[in-house]
Amino acid sequence: MPSQLVEQYFRADNLPQIWCPGCGHGIITRAIAAAIEQLDLDPNKVCVVSGIGCSSRAPGYLDFNTLHTTHGRALAFATGIKLANPDLKVIVIMGDGDSTAIGGNHFIHACRRNIDITTIIFNNNIYGMTGGQYSPTTPKFDKGTTAPYGNIDKAFDVCDLAGAAGATYVGRATSYHANMVTTLVKNGIMNEGFSLIEAISGCPTYYGRKNKKGGPVDMMKWQKDFAVNVTAAARMTPEQLEGKFLIGEFKNKPEPEYTKEYQRIIDSLKGSDV
Amino acid sequence: MKMKSISSNEVNHGKLIINTEWCKGCGICTAFCPTKAIELIGEKVTVADIDKCTQCGLCELRCPDYAIYVGGKKNEQKG
Amino acid sequence: MSKKVRLMQGNEACVEGAIAAGMMFYSGYPITPSTEIAEISAERLPRIGGKFIQMEDEIAGIAAAIGASLTGVKTMTATSGPGFSLKQENIGYAAIAEIPIVIVDVQRGGPSTGQPTSPAQGDMMQAKWGTHGDHPVIALCPSSVKETFDLTIKSFNLAEKYRMPVLLMMDEVVGHMREKIEIPDSSEIEIINRKKPTCSAEEYLPFKPEANLVPLMADFGTGYRYHVTGLVHDETGFPSNSTQVADDLIRRLMDKVEVNKADIISWEEENTEDADILIFAYGCVARAAKTAIKMLREKGIKVGLFRPITVWPFPEERLIELSKQVKVIIAPEMNLGQMVLEVERLCNKHTKIERLNKVNGEIIYPEEIIAKIQEVL
Structure with a gap:
């Protein structure tokens, strides 16, 4: 019998999961389940949708209504689910390439619509499933199998992108800060609108090895040492923040939600069909 | 569709329960255990000194493989 | 209730047929010459409590529709063509994940941007082979406004019955043409809904087929928590690396259509009893063929029409029978020879086959068909 959380919210028969030793994705997946547990959501009303890639295998391990879609398209499928049945709590899990490269268009438009979907991007800065190619979040000058001389692309800041595109709740945590992932996902689910939580995940197998970041423990230590909570950062100098990255809640500005707005139109038209 | 036949190689150490079949030996739990109650032996997590375990739950929180978790009330009622 | 008689466009008839069939969700992206279908859906759906959403691109248009279908x-x-190309990956997804959805392609001239407001029939083979991998295909092809209404309903019925994407292959002429149609009373319309499980959630195997090879489909949110994936999967819905599971799944998906062909296939014949010349035509071209037949019959030339209504699966048996009776089959198409490949494959042992092709954005005129017949006689 696994832990109570795993027993209740996971499809334990499908475990152990397929991810590499030390991959942060398992930690983040557990943190999401913990958020669902803490909110005491009805599992029958929870839908978890993913695209393609390492992160996208997460829904297969979770005991909800789960949909593993095509590469980059999770948010488009999820939008259909949510609009067709707004009673469902829709959670989307995407990877960094999945969400910001091939699925970039769906991502910015889901943010813009402010549809009530909570999206967690498992950002491991690499295309893991295909063997370590650089992604839109690979830091500049880092290496991937398709950037053997260093990546010259500028990386996306997923949170800035989401906030600018109109997401009403935005935050970032790491697999080291698993409890913060849970807190942010909980807040995201409670936010009636589009929520984006970036969860920094370590890929020791490809990103770590290619860039000499050490093993799983070293990558977790990096998360611990280089993450600065946004509230603490407000009291720090630019010099102190050099090389660091921010975690915490970045945006929480509720706005009218898409499916509610659509329902308003339906209600205003009641009895008008000819 | 809920499947119940959970295969398990679990060892119950009282304060901690370890599933050696699921453990991939990444070492995250042992590295961040504040009291060094657990260690890696032969690429599997095992208890070093159960008396040192304070059941803080950090191993369970950060185990990517759900292979180690805190025993006791919450988890035992299910067992 | 008295029957409603209305003058409407093919694209409008498509929406009316969809609503009659029970459509409650539409998602898409604007593209000529199909846009009226989106516009009218946007206007009509919220009035009946349904939902319309204009997505950010064609891919999202089909993805949202597939997602919505999972909720029941x-x-x-x-x-239209460019969008049909973009939707192909998710058509395959709906096929392997067995999710009912209707995809309408109002064909225009291609390739690429091609001839946006001109009719064509250039996507007929794409309908069959557009998405990768072996997959089942049902594609229907209307040639009038009334038939667009009827075949849209049939598309929904087949999608629900066989749990798969169904393609309605219109063309610009049929989409934009206006005709008077009689809308039947809802009591006269046959509606098929997907079969849902009645067993307990614990017993539910989401991809275990029934006798007709189609699994029962639970709505997301109703307590049957299951997994849907585009990966090869077993009866539980979870991915499998078993070669046997892969083989069984792909063959069953194909067999859903193959075994049930008699239920799915339909065609129209006109003046075939005594025909020694057969025109093979579909969509708007079949209309020109009918006029040509009328004119030729007046001159005593025995010409008949074979019009596939389901283009995929192809009505093979009847066409082979007819090919043994006629001296020649004339196949006019608004492409450089697509469905004629099927006609040639099936009938060239029995009769002569003559192509008549046009890709300049104009319709095929009856006179052109007559000229072709006179040329080969």
């Missing part, structure tokens, strides 16, 4: 509602998306 009937969904449709419409497009």
Whole structure:
């Protein structure tokens, strides 16, 4: 019998999961389940949708209504689910390439619509499933199998992108800060609108090895040492923040939600069909 | 569709329960255990000194493989 | 209730048919010459409590419709050539994940941007082979406004019955043409809904087929928590690396259509009893063929029409029978020879086959068909 959380919210028969030793994705997946547990959501009303890639295998391990879609398209499928049945709590899990490269268009438009979907991007800065190619979040000058001389692309800041595109709740945590992932996902689910939580995940197998970041423990230590909570950062100098990255809640500005707005139109038209 | 036949190689150490079949030996739990109650032996997590375990739950929180978790009330009622 | 008689456009008839069939969700992206389908859906759906959403691109248009279908509602998306190309990956997804959805392609001239407001029939083979991998295909092809209404309903019925994407292959002429149609009373319309499980959630195997090879489909949110994936999967819905599971799944998906062909296939014949010349035509071209037949019959030339209504699966048996009776089959198409490949494959042992092709954005005129017949006689 696994832990109570795993027993209740996971499809334990499908475990152990397929991810590499030390991959942060398992930690983040557990943190999401913990958020669902803490909110005491009805599992029958929870839908978890993913695209393609390492992160996208997460829904297969979770005991909800789960949909593993095509590469980059999770948010488009999820939008259909949510609009067709707004009673469902829709959670989307995407990877960094999945969400910001091939699925970039769906991502910015889901943010813009402010549809009530909570999206967690498992950002491991690499295309893991295909063997370590650089992604839109690979830091500049880092290496991937398709950037053997260093990546010259500028990386996306997923949170800035989401906030600018109109997401009403935005935050970032790491697999080291698993409890913060849970807190942010909980807040995201409670936010009636589009929520984006970036969860920094370590890929020791490809990103770590290619860039000499050490093993799983070293990558977790990096998360611990280089993450600065946004509230603490407000009291720090630019010099102190050099090389660091921010975690915490970045945006929480509720706005009218898409499916509610659509329902308003339906209600205003009641009895008008000819 | 809920499947119940959970295969398990679990060892119950009282304060901690370890599933050696699921453990991939990444070492995250042992590295961040504040009291060094657990260690890696032969690429599997095992208890070093159960008396040192304070059941803080950090191993369970950060185990990517759900292979180690805190025993006791919450988890035992299910067992 | 008295029957409603209305003058309407093919694209409008498509929406009316969809609503009659029970469509409650439409998602799509604007593209000529299908746009009226989106516009009218946007206007009509919220009035009946349904949902319309204009997505950010063609791919999202079909993806949202597939997602919505999983919640138990009937969904449709419409497009034209460039959009049909973009939707192909998710058509395959709906096929392997067995999710009912209707996809309308109001065909225009291609390739690429091609001839946006001109009719064509250039996507007929794409309908069959557009998405990768072996997959089942049902594609219907209307040639009038009334038939667009009827075949849209049939598309929904087949999608629900066989749990798969169904393609409605219109063309610009049929989409934009206006005709008077009689809308039947809802009591006269046959509606098929997907079969849902009645067993307990614990017993539910989401991809275990029934006798007709189609699994029962639970709506998301109703307590049957299951997994849907585009990966090869077993009866539980979870991915499998078993070669046997892969073989069984792909063959069953194909067999859903193959075994049930008699239920799915339909065609129209006109003046075939005594025909020694057969025109093979579909969509708007069949209309020109009918006029040509009328004119030729007046001159005593025995010409008949064979019009596939389901283009995929192809009505093979009847066409082979007819090919043994006629001296020649004339196959006019608004492409450089697509469905004629099927005609040639099936009938060239029995009769002569003559192509008549046009890709300049104009319709094929009856006179052109007559000239072709006179040329080969």
